Amino acid sequence: MTPPRADASANRDRILAAARAEIAINAEAKLNAIAQRAGVGQGTLYRHFPTRAHLLAEVYRTDVDELVEAATTLLATHEPVTALARWFDRVADYAQVKRDVMAAVESATWADLSAHSHGPIGDAVTRLLQAGQFAGTIRPDADARDVIILITYLSRLDAEEFADRARHLLAIVLDGLRTPHR
Amino acid sequence: MTPPRADASANRDRILAAARAEIAINAEAKLNAIAQRAGVGQGTLYRHFPTRAHLLAEVYRTDVDELVEAATTLLATHEPVTALARWFDRVADYAQVKRDVMAAVESATWADLSAHSHGPIGDAVTRLLQAGQFAGTIRPDADARDVIILITYLSRLDAEEFADRARHLLAIVLDGLRTPHR
DNA sequence: CGGGTAAGCGGACACCTGTCCGCAAAGACG
DNA sequence: CGTCTTTGCGGACAGGTGTCCGCTTACCCG
Numbered sequence: 001m002t003p004p005r006a007d008a009s010a011n012r013d014r015i016l017a018a019a020r021a022e023i024a025i026n027a028e029a030k031l032n033a034i035a036q037r038a039g040v041g042q043g044t045l046y047r048h049f050p051t052r053a054h055l056l057a058e059v060y061r062t063d064v065d066e067l068v069e070a071a072t073t074l075l076a077t078h079e080p081v082t083a084l085a086r087w088f089d090r091v092a093d094y095a096q097v098k099r100d101v102m103a104a105v106e107s108a109t110w111a112d113l114s115a116h117s118h119g120p121i122g123d124a125v126t127r128l129l130q131a132g133q134f135a136g137t138i139r140p141d142a143d144a145r146d147v148i149i150l151i152t153y154l155s156r157l158d159a160e161e162f163a164d165r166a167r168h169l170l171a172i173v174l175d176g177l178r179t180p181h182r
Numbered sequence: 183m184t185p186p187r188a189d190a191s192a193n194r195d196r197i198l199a200a201a202r203a204e205i206a207i208n209a210e211a212k213l214n215a216i217a218q219r220a221g222v223g224q225g226t227l228y229r230h231f232p233t234r235a236h237l238l239a240e241v242y243r244t245d246v247d248e249l250v251e252a253a254t255t256l257l258a259t260h261e262p263v264t265a266l267a268r269w270f271d272r273v274a275d276y277a278q279v280k281r282d283v284m285a286a287v288e289s290a291t292w293a294d295l296s297a298h299s300h301g302p303i304g305d306a307v308t309r310l311l312q313a314g315q316f317a318g319t320i321r322p323d324a325d326a327r328d329v330i331i332l333i334t335y336l337s338r339l340d341a342e343e344f345a346d347r348a349r350h351l352l353a354i355v356l357d358g359l360r361t362p363h364r
Numbered sequence: 365c366g367g368g369t370a371a372g373c374g375g376a377c378a379c380c381t382g383t384c385c386g387c388a389a390a391g392a393c394g
Numbered sequence: 395c396g397t398c399t400t401t402g403c404g405g406a407c408a409g410g411t412g413t414c415c416g417c418t419t420a421c422c423c424g
Contacts, residue, residue: 005390005401030380041404046382139354146351149339153331169328172321176358187371187420212410223374228412366424373418380411388403394396 012048014038019059031055063094064121071124080132081178087128088151088170095154096162122148129177139179147177194230196220201241213237245276246303253306262314263360269310270333270352277336278344284337304330311359321361329359 004012018038022029031052035045049055057064070090074083125144132138150173154166186194200220204211213234217227231237239246252272256265277284307326314320332355336348 002401007390008402011403031382032380035404042382042406043384043404044402047402050382052381139357141350142354146347146354149335149347149351150332150354153335157331165328165331168323169331172324172328172332172355172358174358175321175360175362176354176356178357180357181363184371189420190372193373213412214410217374224376224412225374225414226372227374229372233412367422369420369422371418371420374415376414378411378413381409383408384406386404388401390399390401392397392399 008048011038011040011044015040015045015048015055016058019055023059067091067094068120068124071128075127075131079137080128080135081137081174084128084132084138084177085174087124088174089167091151092154092166092170095166132177137179138177142177147173150176190230193220193222193226197222197227197230197237198240201237205241249273249276250302250306253310257309257313261319262310262317263319263356266310266314266320266359267356269306270356271349273333274336274348274352277348284334314359319361320359324359329355332358 015034015038019029019034022034022037031045032042034055035042038045045055049058067087067090071083071087074086077083078086122144125147129138129142129144129147133140133142151170153169154162157166197216197220201211201216204216204219213227214224216237217224220227227237231240249269249272253265253269256268259265260268273284304326307329311320311324311326311329315322315324333352335351336344339348
C-alpha cells in the first residue's frame, strides 16, 4: 500500500475527466476514444480501470453516493416498506436518465462483493431491508444481493420498454419482498 | 416469402448440427469454429443467425418446446399459482444444467416480440398467468413479458451463486406476482 | 438444355475489448 | 545531484463479434 506516484494519479484524474466529457456526448463511448482524449495509452486506461464497468462506477460515483444517501433519508421519514418503495422510485429515476448508472451500480456492488463487502449501495439496501425485517414487513430471508440482482434488469430495458414497465416491475419485486402473509 | 434455396436450407441444417456438436464440447464455442466445422463462411452463419442468441435459440429449441409443454401439463394438474411455482422450478433446472437455455429463451421471446407475438414461451407464461388471474390468485396487471424480464437474471448468475440463490429469487418473484392481499 | 437473374456464399475487414511487455521516468537515498 | 529500484506508461497485439461486397450457383423460363 505505497502511496501512488504523482503522474499516476494525475493520469487517473485526466482519464475520469475525459470519460465524463466523452460520455456526455455519447453514452457508449469507446474506451479508445476516452484514452486518446485523456492523452494516455490504452494500457494506462485499463490499468486504472480494469473494465468498462469499473470506469463507469467511478464516473457516476456522485450519483451512486446520492442513492446511498437517499436510503438513509427515506428511512428516517417513512415506514420501511414505503422507504424501500420510494428508494426504488429513485433508482428508476436515475436509471431512466442515465442507463449507465445502473451498470455502474451493478459493477460497484460486484467489485465489492469479491472483497467480501457489499459496498455502499449494498449497505444502503441492507439498511432498508433490515428496517423492514425488524418491523416484520419485509421477508426475513431477503438480502441486499437479492435486490441488486432483481433490479439490474432495469439497465437492459430499452427506453420505450423502460417507460412502459420499469415502475410496474419494481412494484412486483417490492411485493415479492414483503413478508408473505399467507 | 419465396421458398428458400436448396443449398441455403442445407447450410442452415449443417450449421445447426455443427453448433450442437461444438457446444456439446464447449458451451461457449466461438462462432468462427462453428462456421468452420459446418464448412461454411462466417457470413453464411451470420446471415442465417444474426446473433449468437438466435443460434442458441434454435439449438435449444427442443428444450424450449419442452418448457412450453410443461406449462400445459402443470396447469392441468395443479392450482395456477402452484403450477407457476413448479414451472419456475423447471426453468431453474434447465438454467442450471445449460445456462445457455436461458439466453435462448430470452432471445426467442425477444425475436418474437418484435413480430408482435409473444412466441411459444411467452404464450406458455401467458396461459399460466391467466389461469391464476382468472382464479384471482395472480395479480391482474402482470403479463408474460414481466415474467420473462424478471427471470432472465438467471442466465447471468455464475454457478455458485446460482446454487445459492436461484430458487430463492424465483420465490420472491412468485410472491410478487401473487395478488396483493392488502 | 442454355441463359438470365437474384438469392446465397464466404472470407476479408472493420471495430472493440482487454492483455502484455520493453522502456521511461519518478522518487528514495546517500 | 547522481544512481538505483520499481512504478507506471503506451502502443502493439491477440482474440472475438458482426458487416460488407464481389463472385458463384441454384432455379426459373423459354
